[in-house]
Amino acid sequence: MSGLLLRGVLVEYSGEFLGPIPNIVIFQFNPEQITRTIGIPQPRAAAPGANQPRQREPSRTSAPPTESISVTARFSAADDLGAGGARSAIPRVFGVGPQLAALEKMVYPAGPLSGLLGKAIDAIGDALGGGGDDAPERPIPPETLPRILFIWGVTRVLPVRVKSMSITEQKFDAFLNPVQAEVQIGLDVMTFAASSSDTIGQGALMYSRGARDAQAILNLAGVVAPAVEIVLF
Numbered sequence: 001m002s003g004l005l006l007r008g009v010l011v012e013y014s015g016e017f018l019g020p021i022p023n024i025v026i027f028q029f030n031p032e033q034i035t036r037t038i039g040i041p042q043p044r045a046a047a048p049g050a051n052q053p054r055q056r057e058p059s060r061t062s063a064p065p066t067e068s069i070s071v072t073a074r075f076s077a078a079d080d081l082g083a084g085g086a087r088s089a090i091p092r093v094f095g096v097g098p099q100l101a102a103l104e105k106m107v108y109p110a111g112p113l114s115g116l117l118g119k120a121i122d123a124i125g126d127a128l129g130g131g132g133d134d135a136p137e138r139p140i141p142p143e144t145l146p147r148i149l150f151i152w153g154v155t156r157v158l159p160v161r162v163k164s165m166s167i168t169e170q171k172f173d174a175f176l177n178p179v180q181a182e183v184q185i186g187l188d189v190m191t192f193a194a195s196s197s198d199t200i201g202q203g204a205l206m207y208s209r210g211a212r213d214a215q216a217i218l219n220l221a222g223v224v225a226p227a228v229e230i231v232l233f
Helices: 078-083 085-094 097-105 112-129 199-232
Strands: 009-013 023-026 034-039 043-046 055-061 066-076 147-151 157-172 178-189
Touching: 023 097, 066 097, 066 157, 078 085, 078 178, 085 097, 097 157, 097 178, 147 199, 157 199
Parallel strands: none
Antiparallel strands: 009 023, 009 147, 034 066, 043 055, 066 178, 147 157, 157 178
């Protein structure tokens, strides 16, 4: 096990099944740190009685805590370029551009193909139905952002939304392709309504919470003995 090195991964998936996987980015170098921020909602206000102001109930809340993650991913084409052969073919042409493009794809909704297809269908419908200026306007449906899993070790498989991304391209080849880059990524851990169809995300969140709860229980093994000593003392 000493030679085993897990890497952080971002995986794009569809709602009900994992394959075919449309997009995946493996961290070339594991970040030295990640920052997790837990947002704690304010206690819920109790209903006021007669001639009494509203008061906060410390043990009640209107929503669960939220979690956000900040991580910095680094990419370099140096190792692949030095390997030679087929392994160096893509970085010789594009540098680390493919990794950056895959990350950017996780921020945007579906590509322009679906939009063009929708416009073509609308145009055909207008032609068959007569169209005209008095045709009722169709509401623009909201676009769906990619669904992402952030996998960090065996105990954290979290459904996330990319809320921010800052890309710094640091070195370039003769064709101005980036050969080294640093990407600062902000992630929001998702929560789901009971009616959500995202079974993959729900399952991942339940698994990660179960692993966290199990570790919290294991923590008791380290505190029971000192606690007994304190009580006996």
